[in-house]
Amino acid sequence: MNITMNIECSPEEARRFMGxxxxxxxxxxxxxxxxxxxxxxMTPELLENMMRSWSPMGEMGMNAWQKMIEQLxxxxxx
Numbered sequence: 001m002n003i004t005m006n007i008e009c010s011p012e013e014a015r016r017f018m019g020x021x022x023x024x025x026x027x028x029x030x031x032x033x034x035x036x037x038x039x040x041x042m043t044p045e046l047l048e049n050m051m052r053s054w055s056p057m058g059e060m061g062m063n064a065w066q067k068m069i070e071q072l073x074x075x076x077x078x
Contacts, residue, residue, distance in 0.1 A: 015022065037046055052062055
């Protein structure tokens with residue numbers, strides 16, 4: 001026996017019905033940060049935070065990324 005039900009609802013109604021959290025404020029904050037980064041360009045702090053989150057080996061990996069970036073940008077300490 002097969003039973004088919006079609007439910008018409010908006011994504012917002014479906015989210016509420018399923019009891020899922022409203023992620024709109026977080027999504028809006030993320031988009032604002034992304035717009036800011038695109039408008040102002042890549043800042044060293046933004047790059048460092050991004051590399052830190054991508055770094056698989058913690059501080060050691062971060063140091064390797066930092067040395068590579070310093071070499072590429074010509075800011076390496078000699």
